[in-house]
Amino acid sequence: MEEVDVEPSTTVIPGAGLHQKHLGFEWGPGDLLVYETNYKLQGPRSAGSLFVHIVRKDEDICSPILRKLFNESHLIFVGLQKIKEDVPSKNKKSQFVSISKNYRSVIRACMEELQQNAVSTQDGSLASQYGDQVSILLAIELIWNLCEVLFIDAAPAGSLLLHLLDWVRLHKSDVDTRAREVLQSDSPALHQSYWDVVISLVLQGRTDEARQVLSKRASLRAESSSVFKRMDGLLQTMPIFNPSGTQTLTEFDVKWRHWHEECDRCLQDNTFASNRHLETICKILVGDEDTLLEQKELLSTWYHFLVTRLLFTHPTIKPPDLHYYAQSSMNMFLGPRASPEPLDIILLSAFEFDLHQVIKDCSIALNNWWFVAHLTDLLDHCKLLQSHNLHFGSNLREFLVLEYASGLFSHHSLWQLAVDYFDHCPEFGRVYLELQIERVPLDTERKAIKVLRICEDRQMSEQVRSICKIMAKRALRNNRLGSALSWSIRAKDAAFATLISERFLQDYSNKGSFTDLDLLDNLGPAMLLSDRLTFLGKYREFHRLYGENRFSDAAKLLLSLMTAKIAPRNLWMTLLTDALPLLEQKEVIFSVDQTYELMSCLEELNSGTKPDSNQTDQDDDIESTKTELLRLALARNLAMAIVKEGTIET
Secondary structure (H helix, E strand, C coil), X not given: CCCCCCCCCCCCCCCCCCCCEEEEEEECCCEEEEEEEEEECXXXXXXXXXXXXXXXXXXXXXXXXHHHXXXXXXXXXXXXXXXCCCCCHHHHHHHHHXXXXXXHHHHHHHHHHHHHHHHHCCCHHHHHHHHHHHHHHHHXXXXXXXXXXXXXXXXXXXXXXXXXXXXXXXHCCHHHHHHHHHHCCCCXXXXXXXXXXHHHHHHCCCHHHHHHHHHHHHCCCHHHHHHHHHHHHHHHHCCCCCCCCCCCHXXXXXXXXXXXXXXXXXXXXXXXXXXXXXXXXXHHHCCCHHHHHHCHHHHXXXXXXXXXXXXXXXXXXXXXXXXXXXXXXXXXXXXXXCCCCHHHHHHHHHHCCCHHHHHHHHHHHCCCCHHHHHHHHHHHHCCCCCCCECCCCCEHHHHHHHHHHHHHCCCCCCHHHXXXXXXXXXXXXXXXXXXXXXXXXCCCHHHHHHHXXXXXXXXCHHHHHHHHHHHHHHHHHCCCHHHHHHHHHHHCCHHHHHHHHHHHHHHHHHHCCCCCHHHHHCCHHHHHHCHHHHHHHHHHHXXXXXXXXXXXXXXXXXXXXXXXXXXXXXXXXXXXXXXXHHHCCCCCCCCHHHHHHHHHHHHHHHHHCCCCCCCCHHHHHHHHHHHHHHHHHHHHHHHHHHHHHHHHHC
């Protein structure tokens, strides 16, 4: 995986570069922005294009149908990570095969939905796009299924061919369609596709179904019924290995050779000379390669030819011998002139048991990381990739999972899936998550809370602070003070909490009332984050106590705010003014000592106040009036307090 041994494909951007101008670009998390600059390769500068082109590598992420594939496979992936290491390997194998089939069923479900959409849509380009996606998923499922047979299930000799036959039958399903068409016709035996169906069924080893179709022809002509019966007997007695039976592989091999010799004798005796189609079938049964190659149109692929060839020449093939037959079958089927397609090369690598080459070629050939990431993860759990580490510090499995998850993060809804993938990459997963999570656009408060919860669950304190600061500043810009204060408290940002507290107090000074009372009444220990926030919380508590007619408690709290110097000096006059209603109560609220302290605060305020050049004469008169009223109220309260306390002492 360290080197790419093929030339990278060229992406043509319509309209870009037509005027021989330099192209500029900017990398994004999941795409590339390309634009024309003002510079030409030669000649004077000219005006650039108005267009900016978005080049996206992983277009599949934008497909609503394929998003279902990503969502459902994510659940399978997470379940796979929960399989414990201490489970016996025999039990693990069945679990891994089951998980592999679950992945394939998700692929197939997605493929069927794409096919339905391709048929129903009226948009030609969209139908073509769906068709391309179906072709890619077909190839993915074909490769995955083969890897399941060869690597995950690791079928031994005897069982191996049975699995390969199932593999071919699953991916060559047009035979069933044609068989139904023939059997449902008015005269099946005279249908133009009749013999093609019979031979196709034989090529797939479906002898019982082939016999059923052959019986339609045998009943038409009594004079030829004997040769049909002979063929029926050969097909009926063809040995098929039963892995769960008592027969050993050696016993099966002996039985199969006897049957093969019987087929060969029929061919030598010209038993089927009167019917060329039956003779062709007999030649197929003995594994005649020339006859098999004549059926290229029915076989359609070299790997179907390979499996059919093995079925009739070497049914007890062992896994290590597969590569020889695979290479020769591909060469024979394609011929010297045809070049193998990328899919052919990948399948051949699988038959050669070169797992890393399969993964490498798939990474190059496919347009996203979904397939290689999930297949490699499953193979890694099967302990099949333990020996392969990359030169740059990560293992193959983690590298591919990280690449796939990084692609998911560029999508507005799939980014949440990527978090679990990063969580299961022990070496670099957290680093990637920290970098990617900062790029998630915090469009709404709900989304921000989701991101925040992810960070908090993983103790990502720096990212938590960053998100909270961003949301706090945004709320403050929108004059949502309660939300801004809440975010700044979560960020534990004392400076910003102080700033917002100032805004709360400023609003109170202008309006005479507080907003976001629920938040202010339930600050709890959070108010200790900054002195100004502490004052805001306590000042709101004073108003609450006053509203509940708990005048004595309110008075003590108000006095403590001033004497402890928690209250900002510019609000002292406001606090002293708040004391006026308490001073004018019929019942004495402030004691003698408390009244002296209030007087001291008033005098300190007046002595320390500098003339404000911006203040008008009217403002000065108001301040003077407030001061006189306070002095009068304090003097009256002092007299009443002295009388009260003196009476108590007497």
